[in-house]
Amino acid sequence: MQILGHFIHGDRTDIQENVRTHPVYNPALGTEVRRVALASREDVNEAVQIAQEAFPAWRDTTPLKRARILFRFKELLEANADRLVRAIVEEHGKVWEDAQGELGRGIEVVEYACGALELLKGEHNRNVGPGIDSWSEFPPLGVVAGITPFNFPVMVPMWMFPMALACGNCFILKPSEKDPSAALILAELLREAGLPDGVFNVVNGDKEAVDALLDHPDVQAISFVGSTPIAEYIYQRGSAQGKRVQALGGAKNHAVVMPDADLDAAASALMGAAFGSCGERCMAISVVVAIGNATADALIERLQPQIEALRIGQGSRRGLDMGPVISAEHKQKIISYIQAGETEGAELICDGRQHPMQKESEGFFLGGTLFDQVTADMRIYREEIFGPVLCVVRVSHLEEAIALINAHEFGNGTCIFTQSGSQAHYFSDRVQIGMVGINVPLPVPVACQSFGGWKRSLFGDLYAYGPDAVRFYTRRKTLTQRWAPPAGSAQFAFPGNG
Amino acid sequence: MQILGHFIHGDRTDIQENVRTHPVYNPALGTEVRRVALASREDVNEAVQIAQEAFPAWRDTTPLKRARILFRFKELLEANADRLVRAIVEEHGKVWEDAQGELGRGIEVVEYACGALELLKGEHNRNVGPGIDSWSEFPPLGVVAGITPFNFPVMVPMWMFPMALACGNCFILKPSEKDPSAALILAELLREAGLPDGVFNVVNGDKEAVDALLDHPDVQAISFVGSTPIAEYIYQRGSAQGKRVQALGGAKNHAVVMPDADLDAAASALMGAAFGSCGERCMAISVVVAIGNATADALIERLQPQIEALRIGQGSRRGLDMGPVISAEHKQKIISYIQAGETEGAELICDGRQHPMQKESEGFFLGGTLFDQVTADMRIYREEIFGPVLCVVRVSHLEEAIALINAHEFGNGTCIFTQSGSQAHYFSDRVQIGMVGINVPLPVPVACQSFGGWKRSLFGDLYAYGPDAVRFYTRRKTLTQRWAPPAGSAQFAFPGNG
């Protein structure tokens, strides 16, 4: 069986004997398709050293030239789209069109990073004192690392490294060990685009590799996306080493549906937002907050048949809605949440366990689940399930919906469906959430804005991609300069200018 | 009788014998209260020369120090508010609280200009080529001039000169000859705030002064606010001299009222927007576009009694709604528009000519006028009346309202009253107007945005105050710098970086 190695200094590494490995599954088949090597601390240290050596030349490469490698990388991503999509579909299980969408959002960040020259502009002040100028520059940090989750094996790494590279850093990517192939393809395409060896490296691994990155003194910054407990661990351990860290964690994204909303449109939007990619998205909608029973009833009436009609299957086929979840363990965990929901008294409208694929396939399939009458004390409400399970909570007023959302530990995304300007504005102003959609179910910020949640959905102060990423991956340097006038030059200045 | 002179080189000028003068009225009394000297071309040339001589030192005064004079100016404006308000009320006629509001909006621009250090930041690019840096600076132009209208004798000059001064320019203000006193007070307060002599000058005058400013080779830029024919003249003549010009002209601002709007709130908002300052504002609402007859009827039902209840009188009293219009001639012109409206077939709901003050006072008073059934071919619709006359146009759909607005020659401001997010967004997207209000009747941009209309409401490309003013009052200078590495220094750069 094939063992995937790492990608260091411009090439895939050889597989060492007796290396620890981790199985990689095709979730739609339920079978192991290959294995991935797990880096030791020494492997990580080697990658960091290689990257550190590549840094001085990359730092001094002009932003224009760095951007041009990214322009070329974009072309290669488009030319190799099918190869990347196939890798995503095989190892993650999401359906073909969804994987295409993932790649597309990743490419948008590359496009944004192509504007390096614009994005790296510093601020220049002439005459802060008589004859004194001051300006800021934004040099890169050095070696930075990204630790990314299984659910977007292409997009989430591309939230990070295009920005980090454009800013002049060298990058170590530690992708999820569940679907590592895509990261290696990205590395190859970067090399083909002209990126110098050592500037971008992939280290596959588990907690040992993560800790090695967190502890290495030459790793200047850590970007992480995953669950909240791990995010918190990363933030604490990285910060304890004095590093800058941005750690994005879990979510429980609520969609508020007002009585005046276009309910057909809202239901249709919710279907994609809740069940797309089996709900394994940090921006997935997992709670619908219906304002009034009539709204709740009307929504459920629309959702139920659509959930039952979900086209589920192997993602390499076209035209499907949902593939399998990532693993057998994760499937069991989701099933146990469904059981908990029943036990806690929620009303089970659609039961994903009953889907034929769940029973018949070796793949890790589940149908869509819909709960009504969910309340804030239930585990299915409080915890992130990360599966195709949608909970309906019924409240009386918008104010109650806002209070509910603000009481939750997570603050990643939310949305409201309404036709009222007032309600939309009031909601977006009061809700303590980082990304807010108004009639937009998945308000993932566009590449020129930045991605991040509030409360326990994000640790750190700068968000992923967009303008925040430029600040995260650079270190401000401020210069103050005085050149005395040449001897004999005329003086126009007032004496004693401030 | 007192004759007001100019303010040049830090002081009021003496009145020359045989000087041409223009009467200044108290419009609430209908009597001449003083006269104002009209500058000859030589007077203007002298002011420009004084300003030109003051320029090198002011240019080299640090932005921080320039800003501190503006900080002090703000304090003095607040301390002298009554004096300024009294001057506005006496010569312009607007009511006390309205004059206070005018001053307040002017002060906001001063507050914005206090941020000179931030606003004048240039953009710095490290490493545009190997070892090459490039950045932009925004030095001032030199001597610039503002030509301002009677209707805001304090606010419109303060749209201009605080920004121009903060940027390091010297300024010549040519205020309206109808209400020149406030400008002279402003000049005195600037001097008291520590502005060096010659940096700010006031030249009173008429077309001779205007032409002298337009023609003078040392006047680098002209800012104008007034009527469209004069704005066009200023733009053409100033541009023909190679100057940069921003010329703001007339308006016919439409308020669209949708059936779903809060009609009480809309009617109340329209009262202030249409009749405040007798409609002598370039942002006044002069046309209501009611969507549907029911909306029109309901609006008129609310407007009529409020118009009849307008509290009209001498602005130096407190608690009034409306004072006189600016002059006897202007009053006659407005009356002739009312007559034209009747003749053209509009339905006269409220007739401002019937107001007791119109008939009994020597002041230039008129009551509020409301026309219904106005159509796009009538002169009262096509032309800017600049008086307390409100026209109701009835249309069937929002689309029709947008088409109506876009067909008008002016494009200054507009607003919509609605509760619908969709309608507000669609309207604001489609309407070809520079300043758009959503449930805001007078969408005058806040001081950190910029003021300007589209079509024949503005000639030029940069707007008044806000970020545009910084660009208008400065000239970009771009530096590209290469310092060869010192002999013997280490080289990290790739050969052949782009």
Added chain:
Amino acid sequence: MQILGHFIHGDRTDIQENVRTHPVYNPALGTEVRRVALASREDVNEAVQIAQEAFPAWRDTTPLKRARILFRFKELLEANADRLVRAIVEEHGKVWEDAQGELGRGIEVVEYACGALELLKGEHNRNVGPGIDSWSEFPPLGVVAGITPFNFPVMVPMWMFPMALACGNCFILKPSEKDPSAALILAELLREAGLPDGVFNVVNGDKEAVDALLDHPDVQAISFVGSTPIAEYIYQRGSAQGKRVQALGGAKNHAVVMPDADLDAAASALMGAAFGSCGERCMAISVVVAIGNATADALIERLQPQIEALRIGQGSRRGLDMGPVISAEHKQKIISYIQAGETEGAELICDGRQHPMQKESEGFFLGGTLFDQVTADMRIYREEIFGPVLCVVRVSHLEEAIALINAHEFGNGTCIFTQSGSQAHYFSDRVQIGMVGINVPLPVPVACQSFGGWKRSLFGDLYAYGPDAVRFYTRRKTLTQRWAPPAGSAQFAFPGNG
């Protein structure tokens, strides 16, 4: 003989009978190679109408999608580089590598325009009043036009249209009738990149076409690059029509050489800056201001042999320094300037008329000319020669050099060669020039800055490409929005917030 037509609505136009035409030469051969149709006013009007019809859909195309057409355009420019370079070399005469450089600088603007999403960001202010938000948007103008000179048939159009298109405008290009082929190739590549028909159009022509563009009410803005008299005409006539205009004119760019400069490096830099492209560049160095006689002597000692060794020939060969000038007439004009220089008493060090190619070739060749002892009253100093003629002026001090430069009517570019931080800073601060190089002979701003000169080198207030182009090709719209809180919502705000 081939007649080139126009490019309207996505295709080359047919050639009408009896159309007026203009010859296109290969300056290296001195022979006519084709002719170009000259548009009538009706032809222009048709192009404008086509563009106007294409505008609404292009305006509503998202910036992301517009940018992606430009990304694709960049790829096509690179793939078709040889074709474009060949067209430049054949019709303009510049040497191959120089034409490659021209294309490269044009592509940089396309790369910058690919950042449309970032560049078009408006400014958003939450809570400018209680519950009131305000923001600016930057919609496109509509149909805009560019009128471009012979000397950069690819680069100067690309200063304009990539930015205009990225902002959502439709564009009419009126290229020079001397070298029109490149513009038509660009139009074809834009179409191939996916640009909708009618969004970009090329109209070949002379003054009739120019005037038609200036007068057409649907052309919202004019960008021009050429000589100062024409720039001034364009600015005046365009402004008289109420349009926004940016008109870049002539130059007389001085290089100041301080005694402490690295004279070998300076001389080498001056060779390219003065004689590259035969000096037919608005940023060419045409005057060297040597500080002190020793500096002057040492410079001339270095320049003379390099001028005599210039490799001159047909640009389609590789490895040359200089090709022919653009036309027989222009060659005669340059020769007459050389004669004038002799007559006026300048010392002729190298005489370009003596070059063998001048005498033997049918092409419009001249050698490099170097004058010493040039003074400010001579025509060769005062006027823009636009040919391979370099004048040395000798002064005693930096202050004198600055005074000399500031007294010239033009203010495009300048540079200083020195090792002293003080002198570089003092010079760049005092010199009244738009683009300043410090040890950089051709300080053409990088694509993310903006290109423009001062004084009679530019009419208007916004420069070419870079951030200024975004403002020039968009019209600010400011929205102010109030959504009343929904009934029953909690109120936290202070009463009476400002």
Added chain:
Amino acid sequence: MQILGHFIHGDRTDIQENVRTHPVYNPALGTEVRRVALASREDVNEAVQIAQEAFPAWRDTTPLKRARILFRFKELLEANADRLVRAIVEEHGKVWEDAQGELGRGIEVVEYACGALELLKGEHNRNVGPGIDSWSEFPPLGVVAGITPFNFPVMVPMWMFPMALACGNCFILKPSEKDPSAALILAELLREAGLPDGVFNVVNGDKEAVDALLDHPDVQAISFVGSTPIAEYIYQRGSAQGKRVQALGGAKNHAVVMPDADLDAAASALMGAAFGSCGERCMAISVVVAIGNATADALIERLQPQIEALRIGQGSRRGLDMGPVISAEHKQKIISYIQAGETEGAELICDGRQHPMQKESEGFFLGGTLFDQVTADMRIYREEIFGPVLCVVRVSHLEEAIALINAHEFGNGTCIFTQSGSQAHYFSDRVQIGMVGINVPLPVPVACQSFGGWKRSLFGDLYAYGPDAVRFYTRRKTLTQRWAPPAGSAQFAFPGNG
């Protein structure tokens, strides 16, 4: 003896019986002048609760109104300058003019914060998808805290709270227990300026108060300035609680003096930078790196007599250069460093222990100390002394100086004295330091830039004051909004826009 309490909810708190206290000295007299209460965890919790309650209304106060309170605060700071300066001088010991300078730099930050409206602008993208807009807003965090050092009892708090308040946060200041009076005066002036009660609070205290702030779940962010060990502790403990933290630590700022520098000017600049405020500044120059022995000798020749001539005394007198150090303990620590320097083999040129004031006064006085022949292994080089001790290190080349600086654990500030543009540029590019001066000995960034060092001089990613502070004290919220076109509206968009 007076006991200073806290300032909570708009007033000074009563002193509880049995409260823990700490003595406050007048260092120039060496006597205790009052005591300060040390807050318990309960005291801190109460302050946080008060602030938390004040937050909703302050959050909803418009930026314009918040800024106007700061405008008024600036006026009050100027009017109360003597009172503040007196408090600084009495408790800290620095000389009068130096305390005035400190206040001035603090006021600059207030002035910058007055631009809240400009600084809080979000980024708005129209049409990120068809009919979809997206924008960012920057709401405040809630309650934030500042923990500040003894050496700038006015300026460092004002690096923090004006920015935090302008952004809409409530603030808890924990000033140094060594000089707490100034903070309480600031609190009173804020109240007088109109700040609502509870928005700004002062809690005096020691580690117990610090830990209470670090641990309190309602404290969203911590700003700290102090020594590196404490900064690291603050960063780790605050981050472990999931907070955002910026922690500024120690420094060892090197001044490089090149042989071509104006040595008189450099020596004069170094005197102020090394001995001003007894070197108790995080930007103080404590190491001179002389390039070449001749430079070193010439510098020492100039420094020695100036050090011996330092005017030392009680800061309340005018015209002095240096007051006492902060405490008896600190004086002993500095003396022990001087002893260590001697022991380690540095050459003691001036011995501050010999100053008469050191011997005769009860105050904590020391003269200026100058060491020559200092090497990188000595403790006086490696550690931050924070006293009037200047070390001269001799190296041969600029490259060696850069290597020396980059090897030090701190990276706060540095400067170079030279006349060479090349050397200045090369140095500033290569040196791994956050704030770089070129012929500027104390390159403290102006208020519109941001203050922060590299390496172990700063933990976190956003710096103090300036643009970084706006990002630090706000939390990005991104909205994505879709308003479907109203029924029946015209559609111009291409199908399938991206």
